[in-house]
Amino acid sequence: MLKLPFFAFIACALAGPSFAAALVDIPFKTTQGADTSLKASAGKPVLIVNVASRCGNTPQYAGLEQLYKKYGPRGLVILGFPCNDFGGQEPGTAAEIQQFCTQNYGVTFPILAKLHVKGPEQHPLYAALTGPGAKFPGDVKWNFGKFLIGKDGAVLVRFEPGTKPDDPAVIAAIESALE
Numbered sequence: 001m002l003k004l005p006f007f008a009f010i011a012c013a014l015a016g017p018s019f020a021a022a023l024v025d026i027p028f029k030t031t032q033g034a035d036t037s038l039k040a041s042a043g044k045p046v047l048i049v050n051v052a053s054r055c056g057n058t059p060q061y062a063g064l065e066q067l068y069k070k071y072g073p074r075g076l077v078i079l080g081f082p083c084n085d086f087g088g089q090e091p092g093t094a095a096e097i098q099q100f101c102t103q104n105y106g107v108t109f110p111i112l113a114k115l116h117v118k119g120p121e122q123h124p125l126y127a128a129l130t131g132p133g134a135k136f137p138g139d140v141k142w143n144f145g146k147f148l149i150g151k152d153g154a155v156l157v158r159f160e161p162g163t164k165p166d167d168p169a170v171i172a173a174i175e176s177a178l179e
Helices: 004-016 016-025 060-074 094-104 125-131 168-179
Strands: 046-051 077-082 144-148 155-159
Touching: 004 077, 016 125, 046 125, 060 094, 060 168, 077 094, 125 155, 144 168, 155 168
Parallel strands: 046 077
Antiparallel strands: 046 144, 144 155
């Protein structure tokens, strides 16, 4: 695999009409350490959420699971990315995080490997989602920020952390993305 310097990669990812294609090519890890990307969800809408186990927003796991149960059969993919960037609210290991999500909220949607959504170690996926050339630029403000990616791999909408999964705007955006 060709390795580009971080800034060159982001510049390529944010350039013009190839942005959606570049977004789906950005690699990230499963909790088992395997490489994957949004290509694994090609042709399906994807809700990307930075999650944490010790946050005031943590009960949103229940709402996310309800969305997954309702819309997953129609093609919605929800990806939870644990993040410890906000007040150290996700200190656990991959196994601890997965166990917490399953035991406390019955989570069945994929929880991925922990990553950084902001700062000097920001993961390239979040750099592409929030960088200056992104459709909705600006740092993620807290845990449970949400990005809805369309079937074509383009970012459709961004929801701030306080917007709950059952908010009518979230439901409407998902239903539209599934059409």
